[in-house]
Amino acid sequence: MTNTTRRSERSEPTGQSQQDAPSAPDPGQRWRVVSARRARRADVLSRLRTGTALAAGRLATTTSRSLRLGSGGIIGGRVALALQPDLLTRLVVDKRIVVITGTNGKTTTTHMVAQALRAGGASVSNATGANMLDGHVAALMAEPRAPYASLEVDELHLAQLTDRFQPSVILLLNLSRDQLDRVGEIRSVEASLRRALRQAPGARVVANADDPNIVSVAADHPHVTWVSGGCRWKHDALNCPRCGAFLGELDGAWECVCGLRRPNADWTVDAGGLTAPDGTSERLSLPLPGQVNRVNATFALAAAAALDIPRTEALDRIRRLRDASGRYEHTTMAGHDVRLLLAKNPASWLEMLDLVAENDRPLILVVNSRQADGHDVSWLWDIEFERLVGRKVVVTGERALDLAVRLRYAEVNCEIATNVQRALHSATIGDSADSVEIIANYTAFRDLFAKRQQH
Amino acid sequence: MTDDSAIRIALVVPDLLGTYGDRGNALVLAQRLRWRGYRAEIVTVLSSAETLPDSCDIYLLGGGEDVAQQAAVNFLARGDGLRRAVNAGAVVLGVCGGLQVLGTSFTTGDGATHHGLGLIDISTEPGPNRAIGELSTRSEEHGLGLLTGFENHLGRSTVGPAARPLGRVLHGIGNGSEDTEGAVSGRVVCTYLHGPALARNPALADTMLSWAVGEPLSELAPFPELTELRTERARAAG
Structure with missing residues (x-):
């Protein structure tokens, strides 16, 4: 099974895919008749454009990485796409x-x-x-x-x-x-x-x-x-x-x-x-x-x-995978053994609460509500936090208060910490277990993962 | 199992109306009763039930998608249990889609106008865009004061002469007509506030509970995280 794309083949001298044309595409028209010479010239130009787009995209990626702005994945793709809007259909061929x-x-x-x-x-x-x-x-x-x-x-x-x-x-x-x-x-x-x-x-x-x-x-x-x-x-x-x-x-x-x-x-x-x-x-x-x-x-x-x-x-x-971009990763934070778990909606919280129910380690819950998380945290009430009664729980993140109110109604005792460092400290005080579970939603998890990568 | 002396809280068709943590309103009411020594029972009525029982003290309707909202009206119109319960003095809270279902009519995104249950004088039409964000209002009803929550709806609602707005919008869209938010008529309350509404606004929860119990309630010691949450959210609403 191979991918079929809308890119035209060179063996079709009288037809050229709309997306191959360097000019702005007209979504209503997919094919047009052009002369063989013009088609070849357009194809050469388009290939040149693809090469330039790839080079510029890679440069943007490297620059972003060396300036420590991020992994550079998105910016590189964005630059390359700006120069060659048809880049994706070219890259997927074969x-x-x-x-x-x-x-x-x-x-x-x-x-x-x-x-x-x-x-x-x-x-x-x-x-x-x-x-x-x-x-x-x-x-x-x-x-x-x-x-x-x-x-x-x-x-x-x-x-x-x-x-x-x-x-x-x-x-x-x-x-x-x-x-x-x-x-x-x-x-x-x-x-x-x-x-x-x-x-x-x-x-x-x-x-x-x-x-x-x-x-x-x-x-x-x-x-x-x-x-x-x-x-x-x-x-x-x-x-x-x-x-x-x-x-x-x-x-x-x-x-x-x-x-x-x-x-x-x-x-x-x-x-x-x-x-x-x-x-x-x-x-x-x-x-x-x-x-x-x-x-x-x-x-x-x-x-x-x-x-x-x-x-x-x-x-x-x-079977060789031990984590996936930090999900399920065992790591060390502030001297404590920590497992990082991502949960961002009721279904994934249910799965993660199932996992942590297999042990009685202290639990840190982190909830943010930025754009990528969704600003509304009403969903916290769809999660059966009642399961955590009797467990040591510390909450933090931008919406720690919503979480604390939810846990109060579930009759789960919790402490509120201003950040994950302090939460780790609270979670491990007076507890012989040195190992902590952290469940965080999307941006909270992303921040934790970035921090632990810098260590 | 039915407990005769318990306050019965009906969670009405959460399979259709319950997309935004609406179950939380039932948890809050039940817990605030139990903390005061009352017995409370949450009765979950799915749309697979024959009809809605009329024997509960409090009925909670949450938010849902257009198709689900129409299905909820069809279910609730069958047997008319909710109307009988309201006539007998039951307390009702409708949130978002629940507000529209309880009202006289609502027009969905596809332009079709549907009859609501007509249990409160409010009607809804689609607005130019979805109202999404923190919503804060001030209510003169029953000394409720500041009400905060999160709104996410396309509908714009107009309160008719037989009902009063629940509050006046301080920040956000609310009903989207003048500066009104929600509606109240007798013991039927409706609002666009999610959060859930009763988790964010304990005074509203306790007002509804005192109606259901039939006597003034003892004060619960306020817990600091809730007070702080209300302050934080009112600030976030601007």
Whole structure:
């Protein structure tokens, strides 16, 4: 399976793709008739333009890095795109590209897919989480000859991507309430993803069979592989995404009056291990914890299988992952052993509270409400913090007070700290356990990760 | 299990109206009752139920998407339990989509106008853009004073002659007509304040509870993080 793009071939002297033209594209017109000589000249010019864009983008990346402004991923992509708006469709030619989207698990799964693809050859990835167009361009131009790419895509940007090229594989992980003031409500995200799939009829779609919102997105696509790993957060899936009828509890098969139903799974995974489409089963033990990561790994294996990469080799490489851009990482902060966990919406908080319930280490919760987090933190009340009664808890972050009020009503005693350093101090005072769990939402986690990288 | 002496708090179709942490309002009410020695029971009524029971003391309706909002009206109109409960003196809080459902009519994003339940005189039409951000108001009702929360809605609402605005907007959009926010009529209260509203505004929670209990409530010792949160949020609203 290869990617088909809208880029014209040189063997078509009378036709030239609109996107190849250096002039401003007219979205209504895709082809025009030009003379062979003019077409060749335009093609040469466009190639020159691509070369210049790549060089300028790389320069911007290096400059940004050396000035310590960041990883340089986004700025490099942005500069290159400004010089050659058609850069993405040029970079994806002859590549096998897996794109990963959904509310939770994107970054970790993108890491897993990148690892699995390396069993087939060099693979690039935007695994730092720059998951819009400029991030994709930056990832692809880092190693333009790599035959594979694993690209994380923001849920609302998949349509923009499939408008430009056909990925080989599209992974649809899950869909739940997240940053409602920024992203909007699930129904509009679902509609956008469905539109994105309509533009990619040639792709292999790997989709979550247990999430009705994802089933609704993928059900009409001609090539779907279904993955089943359970549905832990059910509150966004009680009603049919298409007609609104009540679906009920989702443990097992469900079928709506409108005809939407849970498809039979090709891959299933639970605590016991995974079963592949060929009927073979195997245990799935990973350094990354929890059912959530067994499911992510199964998605990555399904992607690898779609590209004919042997499962044992793919799994062997996935098993080498010990963290994903800091998620689940064990590190040392202010002399204490710390595990960093990211949770940014009710579904991912549920998963992370499951993980920390396996021990009784002191817990630090960090919540911010910047643009990337969503300004509204009402969702804190969707999380069952009552589970933390009796545990040592310290809260910090920009919205520590909202969190403290939520915990007060849950009758969880907590301390409020002005920053993570002080929170670490409070969490470990008088406690023989020197090991601390930190759950942070998006920007809070990003700041922590950046800080610990500087150490 | 039903407890005859408990105050029963109905969480109304949270599968349809409950996208913005709206469950929190039920948790706050139940806990503020228990802290005072009352018994409280949260009754969750999903849209799969036959009808809404009319035997609860407090009914809570949260926010939802357009399609879900219409489905909620259809469910609530069936059996008419909410109207019977209101006529018998039950307390009702409608937030955001809940406000629109309780009102006389609402027009959704697709231009279609729907009947609300007509339990309070307020009607809603789509505005030019979504009102998103911190919202703070001042209420003269029952000595409530400053009310704070977060709003996220397209609808613009007009309070009719049979109801009064819940508050006057200090910062934010609110109803978007004049400077009104929400509405109150008898024991039916509605608002655009999320946060959730009763977590951010304990005076509103206690006013509703005293109606439900039928007697003035003892003062709860204020907890400092809530006082600080209200100050911080009022400042954030500008």
